[in-house]
Amino acid sequence: MIRRAKQEEIGRIKKWLHETAISLQQKEIQQWQKFLTAEGREVVAADFHKGYLYVYTNDKDEPIASISICDKEEWDASLWKDDKEAYYVHRVVVSSAGKGQSIGGTLLTWSKQKACKEGKVLRLDCVEENYFLVSFYKNKGFKQVGTVNGFALFEAK
Template sequence: MMQASILNDYQIKIASEAESGKIMDMLKEVAIWIQSQGIDQWQYLLGGGDDDEIKQAVSKGNTYLVTKGDKLAATFTLSSEQNDWDKHIFGEEANHDSLYLYRLAVKPKFMKKGLGAAILNWIDEEITIDKQYIKLDCVENNPKLNAFYKNNGFELIGVTDGHSKYRKSLKN
């Protein structure tokens, strides 16, 4: 399988609190790259928006680092608890059946190699949790990102406040 072979060159691990700054720097680097592509997304990260939430996710052990050798290539966060944004976008979950994916980011020099898809596949294969779905949202007016999630098995379940809402059944 192509994705498995891609990940053979990478390590995925839970981030330590000491790595919070490195993660925030990487997310800001990706946000700058996104803006350079004319995409209206993640500007709030550049002004420090979400810094506290990012640090909190790291301290809870919800944030992952993807490295190639000693180079940080990607990061993502998974949480089984809804935050205020999730409640706004998806509505409050009555049955708590979802795992939420946040801030999946691949550094520009590691893009276009299938790493993002391999990470999504890794989550599906390696994360064992008593949840039925993995959910995420992204800006509706980013056609490439929306196509990426659709091409990786996510189902568009609606749009709220300009954000596409996606879900995918977890294998478990």
Template sequence: MNHTITVATKSDVSSVIHLLKEVAGWLKENEINQWSFLLAGGEDNEIKQDIVEGNTYIVSTETEIIATFTLLPTQSEWDLHIWGDDNELDSLYLHRLAVKPSYMKNGLGANILHWIQENVKPRLTLLKLDCVADNHKLNSFYKNNGFTHIGTTLDGHSKYIKDI
């Protein structure tokens, strides 16, 4: 599959939000407890802000956006909740990695993680993320892509790290 990864622009805001809601709807339909708050617009302003600040990326074919992810070089409010006051200044936080359902199960997610590893090496050395602990497929996906599970929060979020 031919695709490109670029930094999202202001003109991509509605497309990124639409894609995230499409994935959240797919997760809900498949009874996967992840991102239900997105369906009600739970992070629309934060998503827009991350795009404006140049932290969100889109994965596109010639005709459509097929995936998105956000990389934060500093902790968000959510990261503080998950990781506490993280003193590792060389960390990058991965948020909202989403692949359009019709493109799932073809290695695109793994390709994105590889792209991140290859393209952020000069700046940072640790990639951190979290996901709902009872989302077994997603937890397996991160483990199978070289992430180390370092614990679970009291409110049920798995924490993962990977050297990049």
């Protein structure tokens, strides 16, 4: 099930981001470096307070993954120069307990449906050299619509 995150789940999500950032760093992928610091992970609390933060739960209603579905913010505006009605996906993270269950794809499909229902497109970006994510997004029905400052831009309708 996918639902809005609860405040008491913020710490768990920060931990997942930190673990994933370490894993990416070990693979020499220059993405999510900011989540190596406690200060960088504070964006999770901000996402929660803005109503952007969602979790995927197991059958015991325990979160095992999260996603932020955001309105256009400063980062997005630096990459996307138009005013199209859109949601922006950020910080998709799956806990070790959720790995290998296709949860990332489920979160993206759900996000596309949410955006479509609300008359918006769904956008996301990643470091263009993160070949795993570029391929993953394309396989999930996102179209690469450009590259800006080393970031691949994707959109789904």
